[in-house]
Amino acid sequence: MDPLDFTGRAVVVTGGTRGIGAAIAAAFLAAGARVLVCGRTPPDPSAAADADARDSVRADNFDREAVGDGGRVSDVDRAGARDGGRVPDVDGAGARDGGRAPDFFRSDVRDPAQAAALVEAAVARLGRIDVLVNNAGGAPPAPAATASPRLHAKIIELNLLAPLHVSQAANAVMQRQPGGGVILMIGSVSGTRPSPGTAAYGAAKAGLHHLATTLAAEWAPAVRVNSVIPGPVAEAEPDSRAVAGAGPDSRSAVGADSGPMAPAGPDSGAAAQIGPDAGVGLGLDPEAVTRTVPFGRPATAAEVAGVCLLLASPLASYVSGAALAVHGGGEWPGYLADLRAAAYPAQK
Numbered sequence: 001m002d003p004l005d006f007t008g009r010a011v012v013v014t015g016g017t018r019g020i021g022a023a024i025a026a027a028f029l030a031a032g033a034r035v036l037v038c039g040r041t042p043p044d045p046s047a048a049a050d051a052d053a054r055d056s057v058r059a060d061n062f063d064r065e066a067v068g069d070g071g072r073v074s075d076v077d078r079a080g081a082r083d084g085g086r087v088p089d090v091d092g093a094g095a096r097d098g099g100r101a102p103d104f105f106r107s108d109v110r111d112p113a114q115a116a117a118l119v120e121a122a123v124a125r126l127g128r129i130d131v132l133v134n135n136a137g138g139a140p141p142a143p144a145a146t147a148s149p150r151l152h153a154k155i156i157e158l159n160l161l162a163p164l165h166v167s168q169a170a171n172a173v174m175q176r177q178p179g180g181g182v183i184l185m186i187g188s189v190s191g192t193r194p195s196p197g198t199a200a201y202g203a204a205k206a207g208l209h210h211l212a213t214t215l216a217a218e219w220a221p222a223v224r225v226n227s228v229i230p231g232p233v234a235e236a237e238p239d240s241r242a243v244a245g246a247g248p249d250s251r252s253a254v255g256a257d258s259g260p261m262a263p264a265g266p267d268s269g270a271a272a273q274i275g276p277d278a279g280v281g282l283g284l285d286p287e288a289v290t291r292t293v294p295f296g297r298p299a300t301a302a303e304v305a306g307v308c309l310l311l312a313s314p315l316a317s318y319v320s321g322a323a324l325a326v327h328g329g330g331e332w333p334g335y336l337a338d339l340r341a342a343a344y345p346a347q348k
Contacts (some may be wrong), residue, residue, distance in 0.1 A: 003314045007032030010126035011312075012118070014109050014166060016102060016135030019045040020186065021234060023301035024133055024308050025102045031309060033131070035102040036122045042104050109136055115165035119173060128177050130310045132170040134163035134208075135186040139201035152200040159204035164211060171219050180222035182312045185212045186304075187229040189327050209323050216321030224320040226311050231327025232290070232298035263296050294329030 006028055015038025016025040025035045103125055107118045122129050139161040167183050174181030188205040195202025209227045216225040307326050332340055
């Protein structure tokens with residue numbers, strides 16, 4: 001029996017219409033799961049009417065009003081740096097997906113009522129929830145000295161409180177159903193080290209990592225809770241090959257950390273941006289950021305998705321309260337750059 005076969009299992013991915021969230025959704029689809037994604041907007045316009053016809057719950061418009069420092073919080077379904085692309089075409093991504101696409105539910109998960117409605121919709125459509133991936137999140141760059149209290153509050157709300165709201169509702173379902181369930185928090189290296197330019201975001205992600213350990217203790221043994229902590233992630237336009245894990249070296253489309261970043265432009269796949277979380281957005285060369293990663297490249301969204309499959313599978317049946325870093329070895333300290341160049345020239 002293939003432990004990574006999710007046939008018959010139900011998966012919910014918040015912020016699953018773009019970027020890493022879309023790759024996670026597509027990976028579970030390719031593994032045979034039934035998948036529901038949420039966001040403020042459907043993955044394609046044609047899905048909007050269908051979603052509205054089935055669901056009476058509609059998300060309020062996200063507050064796009066400028067807040068003091070001129071920054072705007074990213075849409076829930078943009079998930080910060082995880083949202084440079086569109087929903088991947090999963091046709092051919094795996095033998096078990098049959099060309100299926102994820103189901104969609106419109107929701108602003110910052111609202112506890114809408115978070116609960118998302119879980120209710122998942123149970124109504126899928127029958128149960130085996131896996132919840134709290135992927136929605138993000139923030140714009142904003143210096144801590146000048147960022148407004150309102151912006152800070154919204155960042156904490158999206159990156160820390162929203163995952164808690166959805167997890168509470170999902171846990172109530174998982175505790176009652178045979179087999180329990182798995183909850184995954186998509187964190188960030190910004191929550192493990194200083195996060196200049198995105199202080200509230202880094203603090204929220206640190207809180208999210210801690211939240212996962214606490215929920216793991218409270219909700220065991222029926223529900224396992226773990227964190228996935230990406231470092232820099234390439235923002236190339238997702239496609240079926242990326243979902244399948246092809247092309248590990250995406251140096252040509254260097255992207256941002258899984259954390260904050262200004263939304264990429266319409267051609268984000270060809271000219272991705274690096275957010276302040278990864279050390280840029282402050283005028284630095286993306287290649288300079290890439291060189292700080294021991295692997296010499298950012299992760300692909302598919303590589304992050306693969307870790308989610310592992311942690312949600314029976315292979316990790318005794319793993320709970322853990323934080324798994326997906327950062328290519330971390331970051332080579334800048335003050336040791338000369339040592340790296342002298343000692344490892346052939347490897348870099």
